Amino acid sequence: MITEGFSFSQSSLQSYLNCPRQFELRYIKKLTWPAQRYADAEKYELDMAAGQTLHQAIQRYLLGFDGTLILDKLQAGRDHRIPIWFNNFRAKLGYLKEKPDFIAEVPVSIALGPYWLTAKFDYLYLEDSQPIIFDWKTSSKKPRKAQLQESMQTKVYLTVAHKAGLGMETKSPTIRYWEANFPDLDLTFMQEEVGLERYLIELKMLIDQITAATEFPRTKVVERCVYCKYRSYCNRGVMAGESDADQGFEFALLEGKEEILSET
Template identity: 35%
Template sequence: MPIPQDFQFSQANLQDFQDCRRRFQLRYLQRQAWPAVASEPALENERYQRLGERFHRLAHQSLLGVPATRLEAGLDDSQLARWWQNYSAHVGELLASAAALHPEITLSAPLGDFRLLAKYDLLAVYPDGRVRIVDWKTYRFRPKRIWLSQRMQTRVYPYLLVQAGSFINSRKPIRPEQVEMVYWFAEFPTRPETFAYSERQFRRDASDLASLVKIIHEMEEADFPLTDDFRLCQYCVYRSLCDRGVKAGVLPAEGEDQEPGMSGDFSEVGLPLDFEQLPEVEF
């Protein structure tokens, strides 16, 4: 099945392919609509999604210089207010001494015959040359480091910053050793997770991403099998289409150091209505 010439790869659709090739095919190639509930309880899930979107908007506006008093005037939910309080109390330390902040930056670079795209919550440039990728997470749980390390986001974001981020570094190339990625958790503000980058990891990511895109490009329609991990199907809107069950999975309980057993960073806002939207929220 040929991929459209203008198709753009992202950490989200690459993660979908890694998790379930059939879901990648249904969602991005066939654009199959399937109105199933992704997880239960549906109303609570939808509420959590909206709160996650609102938090990202608050963080963006704060970084653009909107006064805190103006932002706080619209805090009509106790959970959102708690996230904002955690942000106000802890993010300043995370960004201390930064010379420049670039919120909601989109980068793109060639990847084989296609392009790789990512939207960053925040890029912070420091006087010593470091460039820190900061990604806001409103997870209900505090994921384990090993799970985060295996996400496509942890590989795509630093790689693409090295490839295409020179314009935020006075037009000077960014070396892999200058880059680190930080996941900051609104529910666990004192426990961010940091991943340093390196030339070795950059070369590995370049090779792996190019190979992955080549595999996808050369696949035939019959080469998109269902995942063998049935846990992922519980939170996928296509589960009934694929005869993998009808009832949606139940939202994970809040807590620390949990393994979500799901994909696509669904847990960040609760409801994976749009696998592409959640990790890279557009405003």
């Protein structure tokens, strides 16, 4: 069902863990979203657009566009959170534009058997042969460190940065999540060789499981369905959840409990 050359990402792997049926509808059948995801969809769309605008503004800034001009444009916009976030970024991480040979908003893939595993890095540079990854987020709630540490994004991004080689023999990578609403929060993670090997084995096993699957059952955790865009395909109700409950978030399974993680 999944053809050779299929590219897995942290989002698609997380989607499968959330609900195999959701993975099938989204990544195999590539169906559009027939259901409103949130009861207050307008706010959700606004938050998603704000996150994307911040990513674009940071990318332009890193690539050498004038920061004052970018800020003027953001201040002329309707969403007054974005210039505040951008100023936070310039104050805390503006030095990143001076790093030599960084990449920003670039997808990098590694081969896992006949499949690909892809991470889109908001920012990555090498410091003494160590890949340093940054990921910008606009969560409205302060994320929990333990939750992020074992997130699918951390596993995929560290694995891809480590295995991609980036043209040379590299040391174990680190990933730092930077929260625009909590600019001083330290959310930096790294893994030594043993931990990276554990991630790789875990990701390979998950991909093997997905590619061998002949059925993609619906999740048994029906509470998830109120936040799912595909619920009208599953007879799982038409009522949408409130975006305040998991603004811009996706479910993740951690230690047997349901948790939520930011998408942006």
